[in-house]
Amino acid sequence: MMYRRIGIWKMRLKLIIGMFIFFNILLFSKCPHTKADKTVCHMMGDSKYPLLSKDGDVTIGTLFAIHSKETLPSFEFRQKPQHLFCSSVNLRDFRMAQIMIFAIEEINRSDNLLPNVSIGYRIYDTCGSRLSSMSATMALMNGYKIAAGDTCNRQSPIHAIIGETESSATVILSRTTGPFKIPVISPSATCECLSNRKQYPSFFRTIASDYHQSRALAQIVKHFGWSWVGAVNSDNDYGNNGMTIFLKTAQEEGICVEYSVKFYRTEMEKLQKVVDTIKKGTSKVIVAFLSHVEMGNLLDILINENINDLQMIGVEAWITAKSLMTQNSFHVLGGSLGFAVRKINIEGFADYVIKEFWNTAYPCSQIEGNYSQYGLNCNGFQELFALKNYNEDVSEQRYSSNVYKAVYAVAHSLHSLLNCKAQGDCENGLTVPPHKVVEALKKVDFTIKMGDRVWFDNTGAIVAQYEVVNWQQDSDGSIHFKTVGYYDASLPPNQRFLLNTENIIWAGGQLEKPRSVCSESCPPGTRKATQKGRPVCCYDCIPCADGEFSNETGCRLSSRDFLNLIVFLLSLITVTTTSFSDSINCKQCSGEYWSNDEKNNCIFKAVEFLSFTEVMGIVLVIFSLFGAGLTVLVAILFYSKKGTPIVKANNSELSFLLLFSLTLCFLCSLTFIGQPTEWSCMLRHTAFGITFVLCISCVLGKTIVVLMAFKATLPGNNVMKWFGPSQQRLSVLFFTVIQILICVLWLTLSPPLPYKNIKYYKEKIILECSLGSTIGFWAILGYIGLLAILCFILAFLARTLPDNFNEAKFITFSMLIFCAVWITFIPSYVSSPGKFTVAVEIFAILASSFGLLICIFAPKCYIILFKPEQNTKQHMMRKIPSTS
Numbered sequence: 001m002m003y004r005r006i007g008i009w010k011m012r013l014k015l016i017i018g019m020f021i022f023f024n025i026l027l028f029s030k031c032p033h034t035k036a037d038k039t040v041c042h043m044m045g046d047s048k049y050p051l052l053s054k055d056g057d058v059t060i061g062t063l064f065a066i067h068s069k070e071t072l073p074s075f076e077f078r079q080k081p082q083h084l085f086c087s088s089v090n091l092r093d094f095r096m097a098q099i100m101i102f103a104i105e106e107i108n109r110s111d112n113l114l115p116n117v118s119i120g121y122r123i124y125d126t127c128g129s130r131l132s133s134m135s136a137t138m139a140l141m142n143g144y145k146i147a148a149g150d151t152c153n154r155q156s157p158i159h160a161i162i163g164e165t166e167s168s169a170t171v172i173l174s175r176t177t178g179p180f181k182i183p184v185i186s187p188s189a190t191c192e193c194l195s196n197r198k199q200y201p202s203f204f205r206t207i208a209s210d211y212h213q214s215r216a217l218a219q220i221v222k223h224f225g226w227s228w229v230g231a232v233n234s235d236n237d238y239g240n241n242g243m244t245i246f247l248k249t250a251q252e253e254g255i256c257v258e259y260s261v262k263f264y265r266t267e268m269e270k271l272q273k274v275v276d277t278i279k280k281g282t283s284k285v286i287v288a289f290l291s292h293v294e295m296g297n298l299l300d301i302l303i304n305e306n307i308n309d310l311q312m313i314g315v316e317a318w319i320t321a322k323s324l325m326t327q328n329s330f331h332v333l334g335g336s337l338g339f340a341v342r343k344i345n346i347e348g349f350a351d352y353v354i355k356e357f358w359n360t361a362y363p364c365s366q367i368e369g370n371y372s373q374y375g376l377n378c379n380g381f382q383e384l385f386a387l388k389n390y391n392e393d394v395s396e397q398r399y400s401s402n403v404y405k406a407v408y409a410v411a412h413s414l415h416s417l418l419n420c421k422a423q424g425d426c427e428n429g430l431t432v433p434p435h436k437v438v439e440a441l442k443k444v445d446f447t448i449k450m451g452d453r454v455w456f457d458n459t460g461a462i463v464a465q466y467e468v469v470n471w472q473q474d475s476d477g478s479i480h481f482k483t484v485g486y487y488d489a490s491l492p493p494n495q496r497f498l499l500n501t502e503n504i505i506w507a508g509g510q511l512e513k514p515r516s517v518c519s520e521s522c523p524p525g526t527r528k529a530t531q532k533g534r535p536v537c538c539y540d541c542i543p544c545a546d547g548e549f550s551n552e553t554g555c556r557l558s559s560r561d562f563l564n565l566i567v568f569l570l571s572l573i574t575v576t577t578t579s580f581s582d583s584i585n586c587k588q589c590s591g592e593y594w595s596n597d598e599k600n601n602c603i604f605k606a607v608e609f610l611s612f613t614e615v616m617g618i619v620l621v622i623f624s625l626f627g628a629g630l631t632v633l634v635a636i637l638f639y640s641k642k643g644t645p646i647v648k649a650n651n652s653e654l655s656f657l658l659l660f661s662l663t664l665c666f667l668c669s670l671t672f673i674g675q676p677t678e679w680s681c682m683l684r685h686t687a688f689g690i691t692f693v694l695c696i697s698c699v700l701g702k703t704i705v706v707l708m709a710f711k712a713t714l715p716g717n718n719v720m721k722w723f724g725p726s727q728q729r730l731s732v733l734f735f736t737v738i739q740i741l742i743c744v745l746w747l748t749l750s751p752p753l754p755y756k757n758i759k760y761y762k763e764k765i766i767l768e769c770s771l772g773s774t775i776g777f778w779a780i781l782g783y784i785g786l787l788a789i790l791c792f793i794l795a796f797l798a799r800t801l802p803d804n805f806n807e808a809k810f811i812t813f814s815m816l817i818f819c820a821v822w823i824t825f826i827p828s829y830v831s832s833p834g835k836f837t838v839a840v841e842i843f844a845i846l847a848s849s850f851g852l853l854i855c856i857f858a859p860k861c862y863i864i865l866f867k868p869e870q871n872t873k874q875h876m877m878r879k880i881p882s883t884s
Helices: 002-033 091-108 130-142 167-180 210-223 237-252 268-280 292-304 327-333 349-361 378-390 399-418 434-443 559-571 615-640 652-672 678-712 725-749 774-798 807-831 835-866 873-877
Strands: 040-042 052-054 058-064 067-071 085-089 119-125 145-147 160-162 184-186 203-205 228-234 256-263 285-289 311-314 337-341 445-447 453-455 465-473 479-488 497-499 526-530 539-543 593-595 602-604 606-608 754-757 764-769
Touching: 052 091, 058 091, 058 130, 058 399, 091 119, 091 349, 091 399, 119 130, 130 167, 160 399, 160 434, 167 184, 167 203, 167 237, 184 399, 210 237, 210 285, 210 311, 210 337, 210 465, 210 497, 228 237, 228 268, 237 256, 237 285, 256 268, 256 292, 268 292, 292 327, 327 465, 337 399, 337 479, 399 434, 399 445, 399 453, 615 652, 615 835, 652 678, 652 725, 652 835, 678 725, 678 764, 678 774, 678 807, 678 835, 725 774, 764 835, 774 807, 807 835
Parallel strands: 058 119, 058 160, 160 184, 184 203, 228 256, 228 285, 285 311, 311 337, 606 764
Antiparallel strands: 040 145, 052 119, 067 085, 337 465, 445 453, 465 479, 479 497, 526 539, 593 602, 754 764
């Protein structure tokens, strides 16, 4: 019941305030016509008279849209134009007019500011029309009546103009008064275009430029993570300039605007197209850079079409406009968020408004005990004083406080110019040229009684300070603007915003912040791919390529390799500092790391080398051990038959030394298997080189023995004394020592060491032995090849010697196999990737070793085991029968 009673009184109060406005307008608009003045000349035609006025020593002119609509007459040029008709009272501008009068009267009562100087005013109603605004401006500049004999080139009768309230109208006003250097101070024109001091040198405003608000709008959108928004603005200087700054800042902040549409208050067809665009859009957040009039027009259609799921982001022009606050509008604007001019409670103004309204509407209060003539009981209506805080925008002055500051700014500038009157030495009395007021306004710096400091920057504006307000509804259904944050442009960039997001109610009364994106964030392991012809915020999510990743926290350590923790973290320093989720590009895993199957982090690459546990390694080990074991068996067989002619032939010492070297050749292939280490890398190539030289040296010695033995059988030739057993041992030692020296030199200058090869495969690391000095490696191979070729040539020359058992034929065949294997090895070794390089080298070692073992010793073993009757000196010394 209490809430219902308050609601009834609120309705009564609004009705009474409306009556008060009507009485004031009726009273003041009739005043200039009540009595003819025969001492002045009126301007031709219907001159423009002020709606409210008062004479004073100095005069402040004012332009306010007391009415918001104007009906134009017919301009047919057949008769005298009729009067313009204004309608629809604008309470906000009327409050501004009242607070201006309140501030002037407060200054006139002051003993410190402009003592003995009274301020008068001329308040004109522009009716929200450019035509009326221009007419009123001319009236302010020239006066509405001229004394007889005066000319029109005299000084303007006003010292400053306060107004207009809209940017476009203020632009017209400032351009008109600019050539005459009349100062114009606007309490609510925020267009950034007015900051141009070359075009508007005498313009000031007690509100911040939209430059700050527009950028702050983009920052607050980014703060809440909305990357996909719609934009609507008024098609005038205010909306167009503000939206241009917002769009530019949004682009810098990575915010995409789905659509940017605009309309003017009279363009209803265009407004319908704007609404259709909003309905078709997918963005859930709309930045509405509109004046309160355009916002009201848009709101009406949104309510009719039941569009109520949008998060509105507003500007100071409408976010705290109580004329928009209704139960129906709350379904659309509930949860709206935006910037508002800071709220200031001007002491004494509420009582002043109520008193003026009371005295005008109910004069019975001035006549004690006599209420019958009015038929009213004043005592009953005095309860309205309890509801004075419900008067719209009386207890929280926003724009009205800017008018208060503007009046005091003019007063302080005049005070500095007229200070001479108190000293009695003013030469020109109170005649102050307007351009001097402009210069004085640039220097004003004072603090009003509420504590706010007033001064103008180099653009003629004050510091940008806003409240962030949120449309909320109380449990009783009443709607209010809750302050949820602040913005102060005078602070450092990282301290300008202060938001309490916990207190925000979002669109539709939701407690959870709405999402507004064109495309959902790409999950880890994918990257953005912009959709052709659409903004960058619209994209597809494409999986990262192999070796790349995308993740919120970057690469993470692989659990399977904890021992390398420190190395892993150091290698990821450059990766983790640049990796983010929802990234445009996937990040490349560094060095020794590779992306996992999900492509959301990096793990250690698979390390590959020829191990003993894999199939290839096992097969090669078996063949190596088999070859070594077979060689040992042959040596055992030869040792058991060491007294037989076939073993003693061609120096049995060389045969046993050859078998020993072949065993080492088979076993040295094992050093190529397993994880490379420093010792294994240095051992494998040197062991291979030395053992093969030892082996080839023995074969070469046996070949030379065959040739020498044939020469020794010739009459008078005793060459065997020059290549006996001692010389054979020394030759083997000599050839082997040369290879040892090459290996020592190689290991000293540039030894082979373990190397992680990441060139062959991107997804894995090949552990191998680097050659160190390639010259050393190829010197070893070249020396082995040189001995093999020499041995092959000598054996080839001795292959046809007339022995029944000519070993040279088998040596020739074995050297042919040896050379063929190693000639094939070279291109295979160069072209084989990874562990297959090692496998090719092992295969070449085993193949050449088996070739030597089989070709040289298999025929002898066959005779020993299966043809013992041929293992006699007579059989071996017998000449081979001629085939001719």
